[in-house]
Amino acid sequence: MLDDEFQISRDGKASLVSIICPSFEAHKDEVESANSLKELRELLRTLGIETGDEYIQNKKTVESGTMLGTGKLKEIAVKAKEEGSDLLVFDFELTSSQIRNIKKITGLSVVDRCHIILEIFAEHARTRDAKIQIEIARLQYLLPRLSGFWSHLGRQRGAVGVIGGEGEQQIELDRRIIRDRIEFYKKQLKEIAKSREQQRKKRKDRAVTAALVGYTNAGKSSVMNRLCRVDILEENKLFATLDSTYRTLNPDTHPPMILIDTVGFIQNLPNTLIEGFKTTLESALEADLLIIICDMSDPNYRKHLKVTRDVLAELGVENKEMLVVFNKKDLLNNKIQEKIIRRTESGSFVVSTHDTGDMDELRQHIINYFLDKQNHYDLFIPYEEGSAHAVVSSKTNVMASENHETGIFYRIRVPEFIFNGLRLHSYILAPEDVEKL
Ligand SMILES: Nc1nc2c(ncn2[C@@H]2O[C@H](COP(=O)(O)OP(=O)(O)OP(=O)(O)O)[C@@H](O)[C@H]2O)c(=O)[nH]1
Ligand SMILES: [Mg+2]
Structure with a gap:
């Protein structure tokens, strides 16, 4: 009733x-x-x-x-x-x-x-x-x-x-x-949160993550679909996405890079909803990078950006690394306004999800962001150490390699926590040795 x-x-x-x-x-x-x-x-x-x-x-x-x-x-x-x-x-x-x-x-x-x-x-x-x-x-x-x-x-x-x-x-x-029903559901939610936490921990050791956040209908799911070449529901509706969805951005890098699509924000969101969706958002907000998507064709885009930042602050993640992406530039079609936006938000991207060039550039930018954060190692591995060569090519990002008389020189990039588990320490070259090669 x-x-x-x-x-x-x-x-x-x-x-x-x-x-x-x-x-x-x-x-x-x-x-x-x-x-x-x-x-x-x-x-x-x-x-x-x-x-x-x-x-x-x-x-x-x-x-x-x-x-x-x-x-x-x-x-x-x-x-x-x-x-x-x-x-x-x-x-x-x-x-x-x-x-x-x-x-x-x-x-x-x-x-x-x-x-x-x-x-x-x-x-x-x-x-x-x-x-x-x-x-x-x-x-x-x-x-x-x-x-x-x-x-x-x-x-x-x-x-x-x-x-x-x-x-x-x-x-x-x-x-x-x-009240009884609320208690009952909250208990169920706790159980779900536990298994989600386990999954998140597993992922944290094996992948780096970037979460797409922003005002509802800004184009988060569209960006996710174009960048990860998948098919998540994107609709001209408010709150088309309610659950965080995880997809691989680049399986070829080590560790793999994962993008997370999240629920959209809106002004004057009821408090009960912010509370309710905190848990869904929390795992996403533990991402290594937050990518704020903002619909620049909306006359209220500034307000939307502010609401997004306010909600992020409310969730306690305002100090995380962020990249602002202004989307739907095709709808704005105003070069001067584009310039103003670029200038006021330095380091931001201006894109359309309909433009494959834009999407490739953004994808590469995110990949480079993660690669730049990785440590560099110079290694020299003798030819006869077959398994070490296999580890290098399957678990690290090889930036350069050079064949020498007795073995191969590799310049690799990989996060320290991964490198530590690879048993490659004994092949590390000191800078003066690299020069001698
Ligand atoms: N013209 C144009 N439309 C776009 C662009 N990017 C996304 N859209 C459209 O904008 C609408 C919303 O896109 P979504 O990707 O569902 O937006 P969202 O941010 O995930 O929205 P919620 O899940 O509702 O929070 C869809 O109709 C998309 O086709 C773009 O660059 N240009
Ligand atoms: Mg969506």
Whole structure:
């Protein structure tokens, strides 16, 4: 029953509601509110819900019970009904009592931005892990809002005032059920985290990793697909990817290089979701390099970059090595703007995933980044030491080799922790010996 009530119908039409209020950070002026509403429309499009007009109220302070003024809400309700909407979507988080009050005043279904994002996450979760995380986030969102949903139920059944008796008891019961369910899922998640940790440790000894992070729809999965020549779901939808996916970037280097695709970020992400996805992100964020993908064709790309950096800071990895890649340059098609972007973000890349030249260059740049971090060793191995030659060619990166009378000179690159396990120490040449060769 709760699930039915929580589910948003896809058949109806939704009107969008927002506010401009100086004390409300994400909606402090016209531009901020308009940008956020544009994004809300995209979120609804991703869910397949038709959107109608948007209604915005300019206010000096928000009303604690209803956010917007009662008169304005009534006016919105009339217009929304006229345009055939049965749902009002508020572009900010609403409390349980606000949902209840607004429903009462407008006679329409009411949901907020967080609810929409949760719904998308629920729909896009594919692995067991992601499904559990999203379920926990959904339940945590629902818990303090139960009475809001219950008042709606009561009204639907024509039992106005039900909240006082039967409703209250039912809410208490539901709360307990939900808390138990959250505990149950959290335990399952711990088990999954344990095996993930083991996998991560194994990988750490055998590979170097770079994680693709960034705002939703920036093109992370597309970059991954082009660079690793694989086929991960890339879609013009928000939050197409919810799980971290690992693919080999270059199997020919030693150790292999691995790219990780991750869940996208968005402004005003509900706290329950940040919490829920921390574990999914954590293993990715332990990568040796973070590659931030940013859609430069979006007029709000600066804001997106800031949100990405803020989330990374919140996750405590702001000091990691990062490479910023501005994507979708084909859509921007503006050389001057490109130059400005390049200049303001020094060391960044400007690419299109549709341009194979760009992708080859980026791929090589990442490979070189890892190779440059490896130690150099000069070795001289006599011809008769067959197995040592085999180790060099199969486990290290040979930068140069030279045949001499009694053996082969190799200049190799390999991380120290790998070299230490290769039993090649006795072949290392001192710099003066290299010169004599
Ligand atoms: N024009 C153009 N479109 C691109 C480019 N790169 C990606 N896209 C498109 O942008 C949309 C989003 O790409 P994804 O790779 O799914 O983006 P993402 O960052 O993985 O998104 P989420 O998983 O939702 O966070 C898709 O429709 C891609 O085809 C590009 O360089 N140019
Ligand atoms: Mg993706």
